[in-house]
Amino acid sequence: MSNHLRLGIAGLGTVGAALVRMVQEKEEMLTTRCGQAIAITGVNARSKNKDRGIDVSSAKWFDDPVALAKSDDIDVYVELMGGDGDPAYSSVKAALESGKHVVTANKALLAKHGVELAEMAEQNGLLLNYEAAVAGGIPIxxxxxxxxxxxxxxxxxxxxxxxxxxxxxxxxxxxxxxxxxxxxxxxxxxxxxxxxxxxxxxxxxxxxxxxxxxxxxxxxxxxxxxxxxxxxxxxxxxxxxxxxxxxxxxxxxxxxxxxxxxxxxxxxxxxxxxxxxxxxxxxxxxxxxxxxxxxxxxxxxGAGGDATASAVAGDICDIAKSKPGHQHGPALGQPAHSLLPHERSQMRAHEGGYFIRLTVQDKPGTMASIATRMAEQDISLESIVQRKPKSKSGGENTQAPIILVTHETTEQAIKAALEGVSSDGRLIGEAQMIRIEKLS
Ligand SMILES: NC(=O)c1ccc[n+]([C@@H]2O[C@H](COP(=O)([O-])OP(=O)(O)OC[C@H]3O[C@@H](n4cnc5c(N)ncnc54)[C@H](OP(=O)(O)O)[C@@H]3O)[C@@H](O)[C@H]2O)c1
Missing domain, CATH: 3.30.360.10 (Dihydrodipicolinate Reductase; domain 2)
Structure with a gap:
């Protein structure tokens, strides 16, 4: 590494252009805080001649992000193009294979290939930082x-x-x-x-x-x-x-x-x-x-050029402060090989309260039939409210909106109860079901 940390930025859109501006405008502050100067030495985007309101004339232009990622002119490859496929995927891999740290804001890429990329970074003693990929400017x-x-x-x-x-x-x-x-x-x-x-x-x-x-x-x-x-x-x-x-x-x-x-x-x-x-x-x-x-x-x-670039700049600064040759922290918080398989808990087992909005025919016995279907599934109701019926045509075919709030039950029970209500033939349209999130 030279006495500058040399960035290759692929993607000069909302986030990329904001990052370029930030690195240039806050040069002195970043040098002090990162312990070394940050220089943009390579850039890439789809269109070379687009006016982006930034000056990247001192950086080398690359038509191909993979070539930028492999270039000897950079220490850190900053991927700000987006997308879970190529060229984001191939260029990040190329960067890690050729010894470059990677910073990305690309959640789609990480969701699809994050474990593989984290493993590559670990094997090569490199950092893969992605603060901006989740909740933009929030350093979560x-x-x-x-x-x-x-x-x-x-x-x-x-x-x-x-x-x-x-x-x-x-x-x-x-x-x-x-x-x-x-x-x-x-x-x-x-x-x-x-x-x-x-x-x-x-x-x-x-x-x-x-x-x-x-x-x-x-x-x-x-x-x-x-x-x-x-x-x-x-x-x-x-x-x-x-x-x-x-x-x-x-x-x-x-x-x-x-x-x-x-x-x-x-x-x-x-x-x-x-x-x-x-x-x-x-x-x-x-x-x-x-x-x-x-x-x-x-x-x-959670978004916006400056807020997202702020998180990207923080990731870059962490790389600048890392000591060459030292073990870097694993990208996913623990070595990728030690990550457990994701055992999925099925949604039908979800437990919680439910809000249900139904439109029913305003006939005698409708409320009783709904209450019966809920009771069959052991669902206890916190409240049941029938709104004023709406007359559709001169008083005939009236519809009544009903709102139910249940105590804690399972998704399986709610689904079964709503199927029962529907099969009783009193429902107009589909039931609306919204889960109530229990907060501690
Ligand atoms: N925008 C946000 O608020 C935000 C927040 C959090 C995370 N992110 C993430 O940050 C990344 C960038 O987002 P953005 O909003 O800055 O996107 P954007 O404004 O659409 O910019 C994308 C940039 O990538 C370039 N690009 C696209 N495909 C390319 C290709 N095949 N080869 C070379 N360059 C290519 C584009 O080039 P041209 O300009 O020449 O077309 C453009 O400069 C994405 O992963 C996004 O999910 C964005």
Missing amino acids: IKVMRESLTANSVTRVFGILNGTCNYILTRMEDDGLSFETCLKDAQDLGFAEADPTFDIEGNDTAHKLSILASLAFGTRIAPDAIYLEGITKITIEDIEAARELGYRIKLLGVATKTSSGVESRVHPAMVPLGSAIAEIGGVTNAVSIEADTVGSLMMSGP
Whole structure:
């Protein structure tokens, strides 16, 4: 290594350009804090001539990120392109094979190939840092990987997608539909043109899979996560939640249970006034429950060029401060070969309270039939409220909205009870079922 730490940055978009600006504008401070100067010696993006509002003329341009990753002109390969395939995957591998430390913000890559890449980094005595991959600017990886070493984590959960949290916050604050709020999020640049990955929960699942691995010492297993997005949440659900003392949030939750790790992403009711319920807009939050420290929560910006680049810069500085030849901490908090298989606890075994919203025909005996179906499954009800019936056409065919809140039960029991209600032929449309998250 020269007396400069030489960076090769692949990807000069939102995060990459913000990082270049940060490294240049904070040069003196970073040199003092990192113990050596940070220099950008190589860069790559798709289009060489795009105006990015940054000056990278002193760095060598590479058309190919793999060539940049292998280049003798760099010490650290900073992958900021995104995507779980090539060129992100091949270039990170090439960097680790040719002795370069790696910093990435790419949760999709880590969710799919994280264990393999962590193993490569360990074998080659290199650092693989990825603070920005989960919850953007919140330094949660460092906390879980380093600060909580003496803790057995029992649950990690959080709001890990700013787009979904923005939409749900707007729906509640302004009484607007999901579709209107999604459109606003897109207009404001909080949501992609194709928002599927965010609103269906996949992005949250990628991040949760990394947190679950760090929390429980298990291999990263994004496919073992139960997934439900926010597209079916209506303004009626949000209003009913508020009346009952709850707020709806898209949560990623990983819990250690007697039958394995229960990992799930879905809209959840959290009590009004709880810390997690107060996280509004695009803000993210991660909460950890562990035996030694108790519970702690961190919140902050989960996305945005500067906030994300801040986490990337912290990772770079950690590399600058690491001593050549010394054993580096494993990327996933423990040696990759010692990670346990991810034993998945099935969703049907999930225990908790449930909010259920049904639209039924307003006929005598309907309430009794619902109560019977619940009783058959040993489900006790905390409350059952029938709203004022809505007349569809001149007083005929009236529909009645019913809201149930159950005490703790299992997912299997709730599903069976709702099937029973449906088979009784009184249900109009589908039942809405939202899990109530128990907070300690
Ligand atoms: N944006 C955030 O708030 C945020 C937060 C947390 C984590 N992240 C993660 O950070 C990474 C970068 O995100 P971003 O928002 O900065 O993305 P972005 O704005 O879309 O920028 C991507 C950059 O990568 C370049 N690129 C894409 N495909 C390439 C290829 N095949 N070969 C070479 N260069 C390629 C693009 O080049 P051109 O500019 O020439 O098209 C662009 O400069 C992703 O992994 C993302 O998940 C982002």
